[in-house]
Amino acid sequence: MKAKTKYDIISIGDATLDTFVRIDNASLLCSLNKDQCWFCLNYAEKIPIEELKFTLGGNACNNAVGSARLGLKAAFYSIIGDDDSGRRILEQIKAENVSSEYVIVQKRKPTNYSVVLTYKTERTILVYHCPRKYNLPKLASSKWIYLTSMGKGFDSIHKDLLIRLKFNGTKLAFNPGTHQLLAGKKVLEPILKVCSVLILNKEEGLMVLGQPSTTSIKDILKSLHLLGPDIVIVTDGLNGAYGFDGHRCYFMKIMPSKVVQRTGAGDSFSTGVIAALFHDKPLNEALQWGTANAASVIEHVGPQTGLLTIPKLKRRIKGAACSCKEI
Secondary structure (H helix, E strand, O other), rough: OOOOOOOOEEEOOOOOOEEEEEEOEEEEOOOOOOOEEEOOOOOOOOOOOOEEEEEOHHHHHHHHHHHHHOOOOOOEEEEEEEOOOHHHHHHHHHHOOEEOOEEEEEOOOOOEEEEEEEOOOEEEEEOOOOOOOOOOOOOOEEEEEOOOOOOOOHHHHHHHHHHHHHHHHHEEEEEOHHHHHHHOOOHHHHHOOOOOOOEEHHHHHHHHHHOOOOOOOOHHHHHHHHOOOOOEEEEEEHEEEEEEOOEEEEEEEEOOOOOOOOOHHHHHHHHHHHHHOOOOOOOHHHHHHHHHHOOOOOOOOOOOOOOOOOOHHHHHHHHHOOOOEEO
């Protein structure tokens, strides 16, 4: 008989304090076919800032807060510094009804920090990751674990994580970050084999597979599914999102929104998807939840302000009248 779960979801990954800086006095320099652009500021000058805002960030933190708003009992594992930024993170996650039971305060070390330079509706992010020694604490049983972006040395938790997944019968959602993707398929294979849901964008999916950019979305989905995940979801920016459960492929277009900036769109999408699956919704409906959550987040500054509650999410889906189609 399985033990009663203490949490619905435990998010594992890094937390940051984000500073959002909106700049209007800048320009873009793009290549001829506009597939690459450079954000340009006048060198050695004082640049006026139009807006300044401080928010919580980090993929795991965003997921934990978003999950709590969608009715899940959430906790997250992260390492923060013994500084004002770390204390602010602890205060705000508690205010969002997220448990800090597994948040570790590293003495005499700073908290991860990022500066998000926003120009028009896009952003350029300057990120500082403090070196960490990850050591997974003894986690209580949970229905889901959400594994996401971590720094170098992330794989030191894999052995313990795999044991706990097996022992507790927990479902794993995996949304890898940069260091995890750069480690390559061989390092990720043990996690992918036990993964219930894998969520990547199109470029990340191609990176894991080592396939060319001309590969079709369906082939990406099916190739990733062969690595072990029960469900594979691939997002493709403004082109929408795709899901595959081993039998059916689905497509969900983006929902109408007034874009302020796109930071947190991916995290909010993943959070909505996993919350829907937690609530026993089918994959096509889960893609709707994720898309609605993301559409709300990009209407605000920061990755958490626009995160929805279930009533607001359902109203957004109904108002948008967007359906998820089998392809």
